[in-house]
Amino acid sequence: MLKKSDVLFAINILLILSFFGCSKNDYVTNPYTNSGGGSGTPGANEVWMQGTAFTPATVTVSVGTTIKWTNKDNMTHTVTSGTPAAPDGVFDSGDMANGATFSYTFNTKGTFKYFCRSHPTAMQGTVIVQ
Numbered sequence: 001m002l003k004k005s006d007v008l009f010a011i012n013i014l015l016i017l018s019f020f021g022c023s024k025n026d027y028v029t030n031p032y033t034n035s036g037g038g039s040g041t042p043g044a045n046e047v048w049m050q051g052t053a054f055t056p057a058t059v060t061v062s063v064g065t066t067i068k069w070t071n072k073d074n075m076t077h078t079v080t081s082g083t084p085a086a087p088d089g090v091f092d093s094g095d096m097a098n099g100a101t102f103s104y105t106f107n108t109k110g111t112f113k114y115f116c117r118s119h120p121t122a123m124q125g126t127v128i129v130q
């Protein structure tokens with residue numbers, strides 16, 4: 001004979017299984033809703049600081065374009081103009097925590113290099129303004 005406690009136990013197992021099943025399906029159909037990992041891709045005129053790298057590392061834009069950087073990592077980054085050996089002082093975001101953004105408008109043509117003060121070897125980027 002089935003005891004009432006056995007039936008309740010079986011119902012609980014079914015509920016737990018269906019819960020995980022739904023979670024998994026939601027993840028598969030919406031892989032980019034996972035905000036913690038910073039999934040997805042940057043939009044136009046956007047650069048993400050993600051995985052200790054600037055993505056995309058090089059962007060090409062026209063004069064007058066504003067680039068927006070967003071820190072997707074759970075560590076501090078900066079957007080600092082110039083090279084690690086020679087910062088040029090044109091722009092510097094200062095320390096950016098996770099989720100922080102920094103914008104800069106490029107009003108002259110040229111090739112503008114920048115880097116992260118915290119990770120100068122790993123994190124270097126270029127903005128080409130045409």
Ligand SMILES: [Cu+2]
Pocket residue numbers: 052076077078116117118119123
């Ligand atoms: Cu960094």
